[in-house]
Amino acid sequence: MPDRKRITLKDIAKELGISVSTASRALNSYAGISDETVKMVKEFAEKHNYVPNTMAVNFRKNKTMTIGMVVPELVHYFFSSVISGAIKEAKKHHYSILVSQTDELVKNEIMACRTMLSSSVDGLLISISNETGNTDHLQEFLDEGRPVVQFDKVSDQLSSPKVIVDDFQGAYSAVQHLIEQGYRKIAHINGLQHVKNSQERLRGYSIALGDHEMEGSSAWVVHCQEISEAEGFDFAKQLMTSSNQPDAIFCITDLVAMGAMKYLKQAKISIPKEVGVIGFSNWDMANFVSPGLSSVNQHAYQMGEKAVELLVEAIKNNEVGKDQIFETKTSLVVRESTQRLG
Amino acid sequence: MPDRKRITLKDIAKELGISVSTASRALNSYAGISDETVKMVKEFAEKHNYVPNTMAVNFRKNKTMTIGMVVPELVHYFFSSVISGAIKEAKKHHYSILVSQTDELVKNEIMACRTMLSSSVDGLLISISNETGNTDHLQEFLDEGRPVVQFDKVSDQLSSPKVIVDDFQGAYSAVQHLIEQGYRKIAHINGLQHVKNSQERLRGYSIALGDHEMEGSSAWVVHCQEISEAEGFDFAKQLMTSSNQPDAIFCITDLVAMGAMKYLKQAKISIPKEVGVIGFSNWDMANFVSPGLSSVNQHAYQMGEKAVELLVEAIKNNEVGKDQIFETKTSLVVRESTQRLG
DNA sequence: TTGAAAGCGATACCAT
């Protein structure tokens, strides 16, 4: 084994004929050390390629400079973007990010949190799984004084800062856009009824319809279980073959919209002429399908940055962070799938 | 601050009237401790919710049970899949994964590696950036006896296990498939000439043409700089407006293929009837465009698993790992963009 | 089968 030994503070002290404490202070630029000594120590350290032993420092300071991040799925445009933003912001504050995923299973989520807790992350970023009800596994962090910041899928049960998408506003503007484009019978493929994001998007949809005195119909609102492409396909079919066909579909997710578009294309229903389709998330994919899929951009990257910012602040202040909600505004990305006019 | 203190070994020892060492040994099921003592200690620990201080353990054992993972880009179907596989396999061996990204900049890569090194990861998984030439920043790990496993984009300069895609075979089978579908004038939009993956795919393309005694033309091979959709579009245009038009295009990447298809559709050139298009990577996106894009699947998830497996093995054996190449086979995914027959 | 004690490397308090 080529285990080239690193030199330690003790080595430096011995070589330079000073004490370990002086060496430590010199390297960390403490007040009350002569410039001469500082210079000498730093030069020696540099020359001998001294690297402090992080494990010892962590141990001593009871900090790891590591943030845990738990997401339902990693192979996902939205979440990988959030992680990407989080990593960037974390780097700015000299934190590293430990990533784990739960596959939307609460059992895995609990395990992941336990691992994070025992690997002594300084704080936790989490987007809970669809299954998650009880949040005891998160409370454990707070009990130990380690802050948690929730993002995207959050639980009100846990008192912590939360970074979420303004789902209401996003849905509202999507539907308003459809109305402006002349669509009059707007359906909505929604998600799981108990998930907050779904509820908010549904609310945005309903209020937008109401505000514009549009026709509504309970038959035009359907709920996915899996939020899958297949469901998008099936529900689009169901809607379009019903007695009261809509002329536009607002989908809970781009993936669902993909499925809906697939059905419409297959049924030779023209998009956007006969039926408009709009999604939510603004996946990279939305650019590549034809017609291009209009969508609601969630600014995932910025959410990641914001979440880390809040977490780091809490860590710095040695508190667990206020129970406060930060809503990030969405923005409409109009592509061909809803451009009926001009 | 609700800093509920964790109990330590010392607390246990004191309460139970035994020594710290005995407590430690009992908890870690050492030989030579009476069953009685073991039972007593374990019960007490359980009851008082004892959790060993990982930082202390790490420090003492000089291990962190953490693996560093550096990728060029995180928001990328291929890389997020590899990471996903890596996390899963790591969990199996009780390792956590620290993720960092370089945006294809060697400067960031060096920084990321330094951070990983100083946060004392037990080993490193890396896919180097396009810019990376010299690998001194990786050699540092080996010099400290910490194994490195390279994957996907690898450098021969560093002696380490490497998990790569069999680009040659993938390209060969893609081109062979085109030939079988009756295409006779096959062009190739390749990547950067100095990148190994590009070279191998080009080689697969050339050899496949040769083996089937197909027409070739230097004008049919072009090189991307960015591997972008725009380049795919432009090169497809260039190829299709040249004097000797190809009837199929093998693209270095699905993204490039997306661009090529966009041009073809815009130019009203029918896919797959007039021109066949095949990509490489098998992005999720390939499913959603129409026509569906045929592609070469790289089995990214398995690559992640394999890389971790090799790394953990090296760590366990306390060696840096052999300089050995593990090629993962690709598989052809045929969709509509190349189905000229049947 | 158990205990005492020596560290691991860095920090910070208390002297001087």
Place this chain on the structure above:
DNA sequence: ATGGTATCGCTTTCAA
């Protein structure tokens, strides 16, 4: 301005 030393929590010889 500097040195000495206790300490963080755990593991691991060495003794008994």
